[in-house]
Amino acid sequence: MNNKNWNEKIKHNFNNAACNYLNYSNIQRFFALKIVSFIKELNTIKGEWIDLGSGTGLLADELEKEFSNKKVCRIDFSKKMLLQNKSSSKKILWDLNHELPSTIDNCSLITSNFCLHWLNNPDSIIKNWFSKLKSGGYLIISYPTHESFPEWKKTCREIDSEYSGLSFLSTEKLSKNFKSDEIYFSEKYTFLENFPDIYQLFRSIVNVGAQSTKCKRKTVKELKEMQKSWPKNYDNTVNLSWEIGIQIVKKL
Numbered sequence: 231m232n233n234k235n236w237n238e239k240i241k242h243n244f245n246n247a248a249c250n251y252l253n254y255s256n257i258q259r260f261f262a263l264k265i266v267s268f269i270k271e272l273n274t275i276k277g278e279w280i281d282l283g284s285g286t287g288l289l290a291d292e293l294e295k296e297f298s299n300k301k302v303c304r305i306d307f308s309k310k311m312l313l314q315n316k317s318s319s320k321k322i323l324w325d326l327n328h329e330l331p332s333t334i335d336n337c338s339l340i341t342s343n344f345c346l347h348w349l350n351n352p353d354s355i356i357k358n359w360f361s362k363l364k365s366g367g368y369l370i371i372s373y374p375t376h377e378s379f380p381e382w383k384k385t386c387r388e389i390d391s392e393y394s395g396l397s398f399l400s401t402e403k404l405s406k407n408f409k410s411d412e413i414y415f416s417e418k419y420t421f422l423e424n425f426p427d428i429y430q431l432f433r434s435i436v437n438v439g440a441q442s443t444k445c446k447r448k449t450v451k452e453l454k455e456m457q458k459s460w461p462k463n464y465d466n467t468v469n470l471s472w473e474i475g476i477q478i479v480k481k482l
Contacts, residue, residue, distance in 0.1 A: 231444050233350050237327060240348055240442045241307055244285070247439030248310035251286045254437035257421055258344050261372045261474055262289040265341060266296050268370065268415070268478060277338025277364060280305060282326055283345025287315035293341070305330075327351070329358045336364040342371045347399050348442075357407055363481040368414065370478045374398045375418060377473040381461050389455045394445035401475040408479050415478040423470045428457045431470055 231239075266289075269275070281290040284304035293302050303320045306312050312321045324331065327350050340359055346352045360369050376398045386393040401418060425431040435441050448456070460468045 233327070236442075236444065237307075237325070237350070243436075243442050244308040244439035245310040247437060248286065248308060248314055251311070251314070251438055252288065254434060255286075255288060257423065257472060257474075258285075258438070259288055260421065261419075261476070262292050262343050264419075264476065265289060265343060265370055265372060266292050268476070269293070269339070269341075269368075270296065272368060275338045275368065277336070277367065278303065279339040280334060280337050280341070280362075282330075282340060282342040282359065283348070284315070284321075285311045287319065289341060289343045290319065291316070303334075305334075326355065329355075330362055334362050336367075337362050338364060338367045340367070340369045342369075342373075344372060344374070346371055346373045347396060352399060352404070353407055356404065360408070360479060360481065365481055367481050368478055369481075370476070372474055372476045375473045375475045376400050377418075378471065380471055381469055385456050385460045388459050389452075391448075391452055391455065392445050394443045394448065396443070399475070401477070404475075404477065412479050412482060413477065414480040415476070417476055419474045419476070421472040421474055423472070424463070425468050425470070428453070428460050428468055431468060 279293065279300055279302045281302050282305050284290050284306045287304055290302040290304050294300060301320060303322065304312065304315050305322045305324050307323065307325045309323055312323060315321055322331065326345065340363060346356065349355050363369060378398050379395050382395055383393050401416065405413060405416060425434065462468060
């Protein structure tokens with residue numbers, strides 16, 4: 231699948247999930263609030279604030295709630311997601327696989343929550359985002375790392391079935407895009423989701439529009455095998471473990 235078709239598939243799935251996204255985005259909300267808590271520790275950051283891959287405005291809304299004097303510009307490639315944002319907010323429809331518009335420049339804060347791993351060339355894109363900061367400005371990103379979903383990967387190995395999840399990012403590799411003294415903060419967190427069975431687990435991914443895959447769709451037989459082999463808790467429920475990286479980079 232070429233990049234154009236892949237990107238259209240991602241956009242289609244997020245557009246379809248736009249109306250109900252906020253009802254199911256528990257992990258995205260958790261880390262949006264964590265990003266807000268970090269920004270509170272940075273003191274007031276004067277200048278323009280941008281949220282990249284803003285979706286329905288989850289993080290931007292939390293920022294404006296905490297910092298009532300700020301207006302956060304929301305940028306996303308999903309028109310239907312942007313339409314879920316407050317009508318009064320500044321919104322830009324933009325494919326983040328491309329460099330940011332020239333009008334975006336000299337920002338004091340750029341945030342991105344659960345977006346970077348959907349892009350074709352995250353290393354080059356994150357360098358472009360960083361270039362849009364003014365001196366003293368911060369880039370704050372959260373993203374699933376390549377250590378996410380161990381239960382899913384283990385199950386696929388055991389039943390000799392193709393793992394159809396995304397190949398997530400490496401914190402160590404991303405960090406190489408910056409000088410050591412530019413990395414203000416870098417940490418990884420574990421987040422555990424629990425479901426009655428794998429069918430509801432996969433449904434939760436669809437509910438937020440994150441089901442895009444370049445692999446073949448699983449058959450009913452394969453799903454039954456996965457349900458049988460997936461590691462179970464004492465109450466027969468199943469887990470999905472995420473490892474989430476948060477990096478704060480400061481332009482000197």
